[in-house]
Amino acid sequence: MTGLILNDDDGDLALLRDSVAGFAQRHDGPATLRARRASGADLDRTSWAAMAEAGWLGLMLPEELGGAGLGYAEQSILCEALGQALVTEPLAQLSVLSGALIAAAEPGAERQRLADGLMSGAAIVAPAWQGADGGAGPIAARSTSNGITLSGRISYVSAAQSATDFLVLAAEEGQTLLLSVPANADGLTVAAHATLDGSQLATLSLDQVTVPTQAVLCRADAADAALEQAIAAARLAISAELVGIGTRAIEDTIAYTKDRVQFGRPIAGFQVVQHRLVDMWADAEFAAASVSHAVEMQAEGESLERDLAVLAAKARAGDAAVTITRRALHLYGAMGFTDDCDIGLYMKRAVALNATLGQPETLRLQFVARERAAA
Amino acid sequence: MSEQQDWNALSDDQFRAVFRSWVEANCPAHLRFMRKQRPVFDEVSEWYHKLADKGWLSPLWPQEYGGMGLDAAKHIVYVEEWARLGCPRIPDHGIGLTGPLLIQYGTQAQKDFFLPRILSGEHVWCQGYSEPNAGSDLASLRTSARRDGDDFIVNGQKIWTTLAHCANWILLLVRTSTDEAKRQKGITVLLVDMTTAGCTVRPIPNLRNEADFCEVFFDNVRVPAANVVGEIDQGWALAKAVLGHERIFLGAPSRPEYAIKRLERLAQDRGAFDDPGFVARYAKLRLDLYDLSAAFERFARVLRAGGVLGADVSVLKIFCSELYQRITEEMLTVAGEEARLWDDLHTGAGDVDAMNLYLDSRAPTIFGGSNEIQKGVLAKGVLGLPSSF
Numbered sequence: 143m144t145g146l147i148l149n150d151d152d153g154d155l156a157l158l159r160d161s162v163a164g165f166a167q168r169h170d171g172p173a174t175l176r177a178r179r180a181s182g183a184d185l186d187r188t189s190w191a192a193m194a195e196a197g198w199l200g201l202m203l204p205e206e207l208g209g210a211g212l213g214y215a216e217q218s219i220l221c222e223a224l225g226q227a228l229v230t231e232p233l234a235q236l237s238v239l240s241g242a243l244i245a246a247a248e249p250g251a252e253r254q255r256l257a258d259g260l261m262s263g264a265a266i267v268a269p270a271w272q273g274a275d276g277g278a279g280p281i282a283a284r285s286t287s288n289g290i291t292l293s294g295r296i297s298y299v300s301a302a303q304s305a306t307d308f309l310v311l312a313a314e315e316g317q318t319l320l321l322s323v324p325a326n327a328d329g330l331t332v333a334a335h336a337t338l339d340g341s342q343l344a345t346l347s348l349d350q351v352t353v354p355t356q357a358v359l360c361r362a363d364a365a366d367a368a369l370e371q372a373i374a375a376a377r378l379a380i381s382a383e384l385v386g387i388g389t390r391a392i393e394d395t396i397a398y399t400k401d402r403v404q405f406g407r408p409i410a411g412f413q414v415v416q417h418r419l420v421d422m423w424a425d426a427e428f429a430a431a432s433v434s435h436a437v438e439m440q441a442e443g444e445s446l447e448r449d450l451a452v453l454a455a456k457a458r459a460g461d462a463a464v465t466i467t468r469r470a471l472h473l474y475g476a477m478g479f480t481d482d483c484d485i486g487l488y489m490k491r492a493v494a495l496n497a498t499l500g501q502p503e504t505l506r507l508q509f510v511a512r513e514r515a516a517a
Numbered sequence: 518m519s520e521q522q523d524w525n526a527l528s529d530d531q532f533r534a535v536f537r538s539w540v541e542a543n544c545p546a547h548l549r550f551m552r553k554q555r556p557v558f559d560e561v562s563e564w565y566h567k568l569a570d571k572g573w574l575s576p577l578w579p580q581e582y583g584g585m586g587l588d589a590a591k592h593i594v595y596v597e598e599w600a601r602l603g604c605p606r607i608p609d610h611g612i613g614l615t616g617p618l619l620i621q622y623g624t625q626a627q628k629d630f631f632l633p634r635i636l637s638g639e640h641v642w643c644q645g646y647s648e649p650n651a652g653s654d655l656a657s658l659r660t661s662a663r664r665d666g667d668d669f670i671v672n673g674q675k676i677w678t679t680l681a682h683c684a685n686w687i688l689l690l691v692r693t694s695t696d697e698a699k700r701q702k703g704i705t706v707l708l709v710d711m712t713t714a715g716c717t718v719r720p721i722p723n724l725r726n727e728a729d730f731c732e733v734f735f736d737n738v739r740v741p742a743a744n745v746v747g748e749i750d751q752g753w754a755l756a757k758a759v760l761g762h763e764r765i766f767l768g769a770p771s772r773p774e775y776a777i778k779r780l781e782r783l784a785q786d787r788g789a790f791d792d793p794g795f796v797a798r799y800a801k802l803r804l805d806l807y808d809l810s811a812a813f814e815r816f817a818r819v820l821r822a823g824g825v826l827g828a829d830v831s832v833l834k835i836f837c838s839e840l841y842q843r844i845t846e847e848m849l850t851v852a853g854e855e856a857r858l859w860d861d862l863h864t865g866a867g868d869v870d871a872m873n874l875y876l877d878s879r880a881p882t883i884f885g886g887s888n889e890i891q892k893g894v895l896a897k898g899v900l901g902l903p904s905s906f
Contacts, residue, residue, distance in 0.1 A: 147815060396902070410902045411904065411905055416896035420892040420896050427829070427832050428809075432807075435808075454811075457804060506803075507797065510796065510799065510803055
């Protein structure tokens with residue numbers, strides 16, 4: 143299986159892939175997922191600390207903030223490799239999305255504190271910006287003599303139980319604000335719900351939570367632009383992870399169908415099974431091509447081209463991973479329906495990621511609307 | 518023959534500009550974006566000769582044989598611009614099949630005799646491979662060639678022979694031996710003059726009511742043994758070897774690209790973009806095309822880097838042919854009751870040949886190795902699955 147193909151003249155991407163493979167040997171993805179699911183936790187702190195140690199949490203954070211200052215290519219290769227190994231900690235949210243918001247914030251002590259904590263793993267900085275429909279849902283902000291008072295509900299927050307800080311989207315008189323809110327703030331409550339992929343997703347309720355004005359990271363158009371950029375970055379990271387999931391699911395299914403003998407021959411020898419496997423593989427190839435294209439576009443393309451490429455990549459990779467793992471599960475037969483078999487975990491992770499930050503149809507409609515508006 | 522230069526020394530963009538400006542000035546306007554996919558030689562001979570005079574008829578032949586000597590990267594540009602500018606397809610079996618085969622495997626005498634006659638248009642070639650009982654299973658072909666002194670006597674029948682009715686030479690796969698256990702052995706490549714006594718051609722009207730393929734019958738047709746290409750009984754390997762990087766073009770996005778523009782024109786005119794159901798279906802098609810281009814580019818890059826395509830390139834052909842079909846199917850949905858009509862549909866922005874494209878799109882899942890054959894190749898050659906039969 144080929145997966146993402148990106149220019150790697152220096153060999154850095156290959157090294158990154160190798161280091162994820164090494165990591166996965168020490169921190170088995172499926173085992174970690176099962177343990178996390180059983181404990182009701184929303185983050186495996188051991189894995190997370192090791193990822194911080196490996197330098198993966200601040201991959202795209204600019205060097206001025208102490209980050210690695212790397213690009214979409216490195217981030218995508220990392221996420222693809224994590225997807226292959228079924229390492230399911232919420233990197234796209236806690237590192238990529240939060241990192242992009244922090245990078246876009248106005249320089250200051252709070253920004254640097256968040257960046258340092260994010261990279262070292264000492265702080266868990268969870269983005270909190272979605273409404274119940276999944277779109278941006280700023281909560282109410284009101285300036286007072288004590289600072290800024292926030293009230294409202296925020297949905298789909300990753301790692302809320304583990305979080306030390308939230309990056310909260312709010313609005314005051316139509317002006318967007320992006321604020322840092324400590325997880326232990328008075329008036330903030332967390333209601334967590336189990337997710338399909340063995341984690342927890344929370345709804346935050348803020349009731350008159352007051353933060354100082356220094357908690358504002360950016361505002362108005364800059365805040366809107368920062369969020370849009372951060373969403374695109376997270377979508378691309380998730381797309382790459384989905385590519386990894388799809389390619390791994392096919393590899394495992396090929397191995398299984400070559401091994402499984404019925405009617406005196408491996409079931410991979412039956413043409414009807416072969417054509418199914420080829421269809422699955424073809425979907426993975428197209429997903430990899432689409433995501434590779436989107437990664438390149440971020441460096442080369444015009445603004446519209448960049449946005450379109452990400453929408454296409456997330457839609458393609460999501461559809462591919464979901465349908466590949468679904469078909470894989472079928473080819474595993476009854477074995478695929480057991481909790482013991484990892485293929486089911488891949489399928490659930492694919493469904494959850496596919497639903498994150500826009501289902502394929504929504505993204506395709508956005509693509510067409512943007513393209514036609516520009517024509 | 519005009520002067521040639523080292524086209525590969527230009528950048529792709531430079532070559533694109535040179536090629537485009539000349540084609541725009543020289544490809545006759547009435548031949549651009551022809552409705553017919555496979556015009557016969559006489560319909561496009563003007564364009565054929567212009568290309569020949571310029572020395573641009575055979576992009577891949579080495580310059581010593583009158584070709585352009587393009588590398589794969591420049592050839593992709595050539596094909597892309599050709600499609601973008603709507604140039605008509607010319608009868609190209611001499612350029613794309615017989616020529617390369619002779620350049621690689623032919624005798625000096627064969628090269629000296631045949632290659633100039635392809636370039637001049639004197640010889641128009643067709644490809645005699647498929648038979649009534651040898652389609653996907655080509656190695657089961659039965660047209661026979663029996664040795665008789667310095668000649669072979671050919672008997673049998675070919676079918677689905679594209680443009681045979683406007684060709685005067687046929688590149689024939691014949692069975693010269695049935696002794697071998699392996700069926701691929703015992704097949705020989707023969708160059709046959711179709712004006713020889715005993716050779717008859719019968720066009721077969723296709724779905725679009727055009728005759729672009731034919732049956733070709735051989736009744737004791739006498740062919741000089743000097744017209745064997747390569748070794749006797751070893752023709753199968755030759756027939757397989759000819760297609761190199763050109764396999765990428767079976768998956769080139771140009772046909773679905775053209776079709777989706779026509780779909781957009783029709784949908785705009787009929788108000789379909791106000792229908793959320795249509796928009797959702799259109800969005801799927803549009804993004805399939807977008808990603809096909811990304812996937813095509815992924816393989817094109819391998820060629821640009823001087824690499825060789827693997828069996829995996831078949832994935833483009835499967836996806837591209839099925840997408841083309843789905844786009845034309847959507848056209849008929851948008852056409853509504855009008856889809857009962859044979860003629861082109863009228864819109865404020867020009868006609869849309871919906872039915873023509875719908876019928877045309879039925880072919881690509883069949884030709885060039887049916888999609889099921891391609892899947893078999895991928896299963897074995899890429900996924901490493903055991904043989905299924």
